[in-house]
Amino acid sequence: MNEKVELGKTGLYIHSIGLxxxxxxxxxxxxxxxxxxxxLSAAIENGLNFIDTAYYYGEGDSEEIIGKTLKENKSRDGIVIATKGAHKFTNDGVVLDNSPAFLTNAVDESLKRLQTDVIDLFYIHFPDKNTPKYEAVGALQRLKEAGKIRSIGVSNFSKDQLKEANQxxxxxxxxxxxxLIDRSAEKTIFPFMLENDISFVPYxxxxxxxxxxxxTKDTVISEKNKVRPQFQDDVYKKHVEKVGKLRGIAEKHDVNIHHIVLAFYLTRAPIDAVIPGARNTGQVxxxxxxxxxxLTPEDIQIIENIFPLD
Ligand SMILES: NC(=O)c1ccc[n+]([C@@H]2O[C@H](COP(=O)([O-])OP(=O)(O)OC[C@H]3O[C@@H](n4cnc5c(N)ncnc54)[C@H](OP(=O)(O)O)[C@@H]3O)[C@@H](O)[C@H]2O)c1
Structure with a gap:
C-alpha cells in the first residue's frame, strides 16, 4: 500500500483506495x-483504512456491519469512517430532511450503529427542499465542535447549493x-472545490x-443494472468499445482496466481518494x-482522448 494522504484539509490521513x-x-x-x-475484514487486513457508508445503505445495516466488524477485529484505530444521513424512512416512503434537529439525531444514531465515539466524516447525503444549506452545515459544525464528528461533507449538491452550504x-x-463516462463534475463543481480547498470523492x-x-457486447445485463443509463442498448455498446481501448494501457502496466480507471481519477486535483464498491473479497x-x-502523462492523454470532456 502506498503512503497515506490527507483527505483535503480534514487532518484525516487515508490510503487513497477506499471501500x-x-x-x-x-x-x-x-x-x-x-x-x-x-x-471488510479482508480489506482492512490488507491495509485499507477509508470506508464510505450511509444510513441509507440497508437502512442502517451497512453501518451496523462496519461497527460490529471493527469491534470484533479491534481495528477502529487508524480507520477513517465516512457516513451520511438525510433519509427519513416513513410509512409513506422515504423523505429527505436536512433540518438541524434531524441531522443531530442522525449523527447520534449512526454513532450507535457504528459502535464508535466519533464519526470521522459526516455527509448530508442529499439536499432537502426547505432547509437553508448554511443552516444544515451549521448544525454539522456544532456537532464537530461537540466532538461527535471530525469533518463535514455534503453529497449530491449543485454548485449553487455548495456555495450556500460553504458560506x-x-x-x-x-x-x-x-x-469516465460522465465527467461533467469536472466542469460544474471542480473549479469551486479547487478554489475553496474542498476534497472531492467520486461515487x-x-x-x-x-x-x-x-x-462485452454480448454480456447479459443483470436486472439491477438494466435500469442504469449506461447499460441502455443505445449507449452500452459504445461504452464497451471505448473501455476496451484502455486495454493497451492496462497491459503495459500489467494490471486490469479497472486499475487504470481508478488511477486516472487520482490524477484529478480535488480527488484524494476513490471508493469503488465491492461485492466480494476478490474485488476489494x-x-x-x-x-x-x-500513470504517465502519455497514458493520461490517451485516456482523455478516449473519454473526452464534453
Ligand atoms: N453519495 C451518494 O449518493 C452515493 C450514491 C451511490 C454510491 N455511493 C458510494 O459510492 C460507492 C461506489 O459506488 P457503487 O458501488 O454503487 O458503484 P461502482 O463503484 O461504480 O461499482 C461497483 C461495482 O463494480 C463491480 N466491481 C468492483 N470492483 C470490481 C473488480 N475488481 N472486478 C470486477 N468488478 C468489480 C461490482 O459489481 P458487479 O459485481 O455487479 O459487477 C461492484 O459492485 C458506493 O459503495 C457508495 O459508498 C454514494
Missing part, C-alpha cells in the same frame, strides 16, 4: 455478494457522481462495473492493487 460499503449490506447469492463483514467555509469534502467510479472491462483486494499504478 464503498453499500454492497456490504446486501448479502445475496444471486448477485454473488459475500457477507460484508468478511469483505462560512465549513465544508471539507463533497461527494457526487463522477466517472460510481466504476459506473457500476461497466468500467472494469469485464463487459483487486481494487487495492491500484495503489501501485503510476
Amino acid at each position: 464503498g460499503a453499500n454492497k456490504i449490506a446486501e448479502e445475496n447469492k444471486e448477485t454473488n455478494t459475500e457477507y460484508g463483514g468478511k469483505v 462560512n467555509g465549513y465544508l471539507d469534502v463533497v461527494q457526487a457522481n463522477y466517472n 460510481y467510479p466504476l459506473a457500476s462495473g461497466l468500467l472494469t472491462g469485464k463487459y 483486494l483487486s481494487n487495492l492493487e491500484t495503489a501501485a499504478v503510476q
Whole structure:
C-alpha cells in the first residue's frame, strides 16, 4: 500500500483506495455478494483504512456491519469512517430532511450503529427542499465542535447549493457522481472545490462495473443494472468499445482496466481518494492493487482522448 494522504484539509490521513460499503449490506447469492463483514475484514487486513457508508445503505445495516466488524477485529484505530444521513424512512416512503434537529439525531444514531465515539466524516447525503444549506452545515459544525464528528461533507449538491452550504467555509469534502463516462463534475463543481480547498470523492467510479472491462457486447445485463443509463442498448455498446481501448494501457502496466480507471481519477486535483464498491473479497483486494499504478502523462492523454470532456 502506498503512503497515506490527507483527505483535503480534514487532518484525516487515508490510503487513497477506499471501500464503498453499500454492497456490504446486501448479502445475496444471486448477485454473488459475500457477507460484508468478511469483505471488510479482508480489506482492512490488507491495509485499507477509508470506508464510505450511509444510513441509507440497508437502512442502517451497512453501518451496523462496519461497527460490529471493527469491534470484533479491534481495528477502529487508524480507520477513517465516512457516513451520511438525510433519509427519513416513513410509512409513506422515504423523505429527505436536512433540518438541524434531524441531522443531530442522525449523527447520534449512526454513532450507535457504528459502535464508535466519533464519526470521522459526516455527509448530508442529499439536499432537502426547505432547509437553508448554511443552516444544515451549521448544525454539522456544532456537532464537530461537540466532538461527535471530525469533518463535514455534503453529497449530491449543485454548485449553487455548495456555495450556500460553504458560506462560512465549513465544508471539507463533497461527494457526487463522477466517472469516465460522465465527467461533467469536472466542469460544474471542480473549479469551486479547487478554489475553496474542498476534497472531492467520486461515487460510481466504476459506473457500476461497466468500467472494469469485464463487459462485452454480448454480456447479459443483470436486472439491477438494466435500469442504469449506461447499460441502455443505445449507449452500452459504445461504452464497451471505448473501455476496451484502455486495454493497451492496462497491459503495459500489467494490471486490469479497472486499475487504470481508478488511477486516472487520482490524477484529478480535488480527488484524494476513490471508493469503488465491492461485492466480494476478490474485488476489494483487486481494487487495492491500484495503489501501485503510476500513470504517465502519455497514458493520461490517451485516456482523455478516449473519454473526452464534453
Ligand atoms: N453519495 C451518494 O449518493 C452515493 C450514491 C451511490 C454510491 N455511493 C458510494 O459510492 C460507492 C461506489 O459506488 P457503487 O458501488 O454503487 O458503484 P461502482 O463503484 O461504480 O461499482 C461497483 C461495482 O463494480 C463491480 N466491481 C468492483 N470492483 C470490481 C473488480 N475488481 N472486478 C470486477 N468488478 C468489480 C461490482 O459489481 P458487479 O459485481 O455487479 O459487477 C461492484 O459492485 C458506493 O459503495 C457508495 O459508498 C454514494
